[in-house]
Amino acid sequence: xxxxxxxTLSCQTVVSYRTRSLLIVLAIALGVAAVVVLTALGEGARxxxxxxxxxxxxxxxxxxxxxxxxxxxxxxxALGQTPRDLTLDDARFISHLPQVKRYAPLNVGVAELxxxxxxxxxxxxxxxxxLLPIRHMKLSQGSFLAPGSERSAQIVLxxxxxxxxxxxxxxxxxxxxxxxxRFLVSGVLAVQGESMGFNSDEIxxxxxxxxxxxFNTNTLFRILVEARSRNDIEPAxxxxxxxxxLRHDGEEDVTVIxxxxxxxxxxxxxxxxxxxxxxxxxxxxxxxxxxxxxxxLVAVAQRTSEIGLLKxxxxxxxxxxxxxxxxxxxxxxAGGAIGYALGNLGAWGIRLAYxxxxxxxxxxxxxxxxxxxxxxGILASLLPAARAARLDPVLALxxx
Amino acid sequence: MIRLNxxxxxxxxxxxxxxxxxxxxxxxxxxxxxxxMGPSGSGKSTxxxxxxxxxxxxxGRYELDGSDVTDLSETERARVRREKIGFVFxxxxxxxxxxxxxxxxxxxMLEGIAPAERKSRVDAALDAFDLKDRARHRPAELSGGQRQxxxxxxxxxxxxxxxxxxxxxxxxxxxxxxxxxxxxEGLHHAGTTxxxxxxxxxxxARAHRHIAMRDGEIxxxxx
Numbered sequence: 001x002x003x004x005x006x007x008t009l010s011c012q013t014v015v016s017y018r019t020r021s022l023l024i025v026l027a028i029a030l031g032v033a034a035v036v037v038l039t040a041l042g043e044g045a046r047x048x049x050x051x052x053x054x055x056x057x058x059x060x061x062x063x064x065x066x067x068x069x070x071x072x073x074x075x076x077x078a079l080g081q082t083p084r085d086l087t088l089d090d091a092r093f094i095s096h097l098p099q100v101k102r103y104a105p106l107n108v109g110v111a112e113l114x115x116x117x118x119x120x121x122x123x124x125x126x127x128x129x130x131l132l133p134i135r136h137m138k139l140s141q142g143s144f145l146a147p148g149s150e151r152s153a154q155i156v157l158x159x160x161x162x163x164x165x166x167x168x169x170x171x172x173x174x175x176x177x178x179x180x181x182r183f184l185v186s187g188v189l190a191v192q193g194e195s196m197g198f199n200s201d202e203i204x205x206x207x208x209x210x211x212x213x214x215f216n217t218n219t220l221f222r223i224l225v226e227a228r229s230r231n232d233i234e235p236a237x238x239x240x241x242x243x244x245x246l247r248h249d250g251e252e253d254v255t256v257i258x259x260x261x262x263x264x265x266x267x268x269x270x271x272x273x274x275x276x277x278x279x280x281x282x283x284x285x286x287x288x289x290x291x292x293x294x295x296x297l298v299a300v301a302q303r304t305s306e307i308g309l310l311k312x313x314x315x316x317x318x319x320x321x322x323x324x325x326x327x328x329x330x331x332x333x334a335g336g337a338i339g340y341a342l343g344n345l346g347a348w349g350i351r352l353a354y355x356x357x358x359x360x361x362x363x364x365x366x367x368x369x370x371x372x373x374x375x376x377g378i379l380a381s382l383l384p385a386a387r388a389a390r391l392d393p394v395l396a397l398x399x400x
Numbered sequence: 401m402i403r404l405n406x407x408x409x410x411x412x413x414x415x416x417x418x419x420x421x422x423x424x425x426x427x428x429x430x431x432x433x434x435x436x437m438g439p440s441g442s443g444k445s446t447x448x449x450x451x452x453x454x455x456x457x458x459x460g461r462y463e464l465d466g467s468d469v470t471d472l473s474e475t476e477r478a479r480v481r482r483e484k485i486g487f488v489f490x491x492x493x494x495x496x497x498x499x500x501x502x503x504x505x506x507x508x509m510l511e512g513i514a515p516a517e518r519k520s521r522v523d524a525a526l527d528a529f530d531l532k533d534r535a536r537h538r539p540a541e542l543s544g545g546q547r548q549x550x551x552x553x554x555x556x557x558x559x560x561x562x563x564x565x566x567x568x569x570x571x572x573x574x575x576x577x578x579x580x581x582x583x584x585e586g587l588h589h590a591g592t593t594x595x596x597x598x599x600x601x602x603x604x605a606r607a608h609r610h611i612a613m614r615d616g617e618i619x620x621x622x623x
Binding site: 001002005009012013016305306308309310311312313314315316317318319393394397 | 449452454455474475478479480481482483485487489493495497498506507509510511512554
């Protein structure tokens with residue numbers, strides 16, 4: 001019997017045992033769909049986290065005062081007492097290092113913003129013009145704190161603030177009061193939404209000198225540094241730490257972190273998580289494989305006399321083995337294809353329900369899911385097919 | 401031609417040995433019409449299975465059309481069955497999922513014949529066995545006589561030299577049974593060796609040579 005006839009005949013068999021075939025195809029399809037959907041979720045979570053970090057800036061090195069006892073850390077983590085603060089002079093000193101492309105000092109505080117009889121509390125960032133490119137922020141109108149304008153009382157508003165205080169849209173050039181000083185609105189930030197729990201639509205940014213004056217301090221909250229390239233991140237980190245140690249009388253009293261290190265950790269964790277859930281889903285595929293074996297064994301028992309007939313008609317054992325093998329192949333193939341479609345449909349549903357989660361199933365998972373379905377189906381059919389081929393035709397024909 | 405020489409076939413039932421065939425020697429020439437009769441358990445079906453290469457004798461030699469087929473491999477035996485032997489069973493043994501035409505096509509498929517030629521040969525067989533308007537029906541939609549006609553068409557589609565029928569009318573009423581026998585005898589007239597195993601004396605008497613069996617041995621052989 002040639003390959004085409006074997007495939008046609010076994011396909012006919014699969015179609016004619018409709019209920020049985022549908023159930024087994026469903027079992028395989030659910031397994032494959034589980035692999036696709038779960039890995040899409042895992043991969044989506046990973047991409048989401050990576051995306052959030054990237055939105056903070058690329059090749060970013062962050063200097064914060066104080067020494068963390070443990071390595072690693074989180075940008076917002078509360079750190080212990082600091083013997084010596086970071087200053088603007090520290091920041092300027094760092095900027096001369098060869099690995100540093102640009103830097104932005106950062107001060108953060110809360111102050112009252114008022115204009116036209118309206119008043120609200122806002123988070124105020126004090127920084128320089130370099131903050132914009134380092135943090136990947138964009139302006140929707142006006143200009144940012146122009147270089148050399150650190151001493152002019154300019155303010156840039158988040159989009160929500162601009163709308164709240166100046167609903168008519170005429171924002172640029174307006175005067176607004178922050179704390180006790182009057183500022184000139186020079187620009188408005190583009191809508192960016194929340195990133196790492198920080199909503200840039202509701203902040204105001206002023207020159208760092210004014211911020212230090214406003215909050216009555218001469219220290220910095222952070223220094224954000226952008227390294228020249230990805231390869232310069234680690235050298236930059238070391239150089240900054242060394243430079244500040246020298247400036248601080250040999251005391252290592254600052255912490256330099258790179259988002260790459262944090263990002264890599266999250267990336268590793270979430271990749272492992274994705275692999276883990278894929279493995280769990282694959283177990284359901286193994287179960288489906290056992291189901292295929294069971295169904296095929298029942299099929300051999302049910303069709304004993306038919307197998308006897310085929311032998312009487314002169315079918316060699318190899319033909320009969322291939323027929324049952326092809327039958328399992330069809331079932332797994334249909335299950336794999338339907339499961340793949342079902343899984344992608346599920347992932348699409350997740351993306352629809354949670355637009356911020358990029359739940360795209362990774363290619364390797366789809367391939368592995370369908371391949372596992374095929375391989376388990378094929379493996380599961382080996383024993384039943386061999387059993388069918390071994391049947392004694394005389395006994396098979398008499399239905400014993 | 402069929403030449404059996406001292407064929408023995410022993411079955412084990414628990415600790416008992418049953419000699420289904422006990423040193424049977426038999427020559428059947430090409431084109432003969434032979435009936436094999438005997439009570440249940442006389443070994444007539446086992447004899448038919450050995451002749452049809454479905455069963456292997458425990459001892460003795462079997463020569464078919466001049467070549468020794470006793471020690472052929474399983475695959476070789478399948479090929480000889482396909483090319484030289486046609487089986488007709490009491491219970492028809494049609495594949496329930498397949499239509500009449502597809503059932504008849506099965507041996508052609510196993511032989512690896514191209515679809516176009518298969519179709520013309522199946523059409524010819526449907527014509528010859530008066531099944532033209534039943535071609536697309538499944539076995540469940542056919543009468544007993546039609547089913548057996550499909551089975552005979554399937555058994556003869558590869559033009560075997562010998563047709564082996566085990567109680568071919570056992571599941572049919574008298575009139576339909578006679579029709580089926582007439583069909584088989586027509587094939588015999590066309591040159592096929594016909595061997596019929598039956599309980600039915602009347603049916604057995606129609607053959608040109610009558611072999612009687614008892615306890616695994618041939619006890620009568622008359623022409």
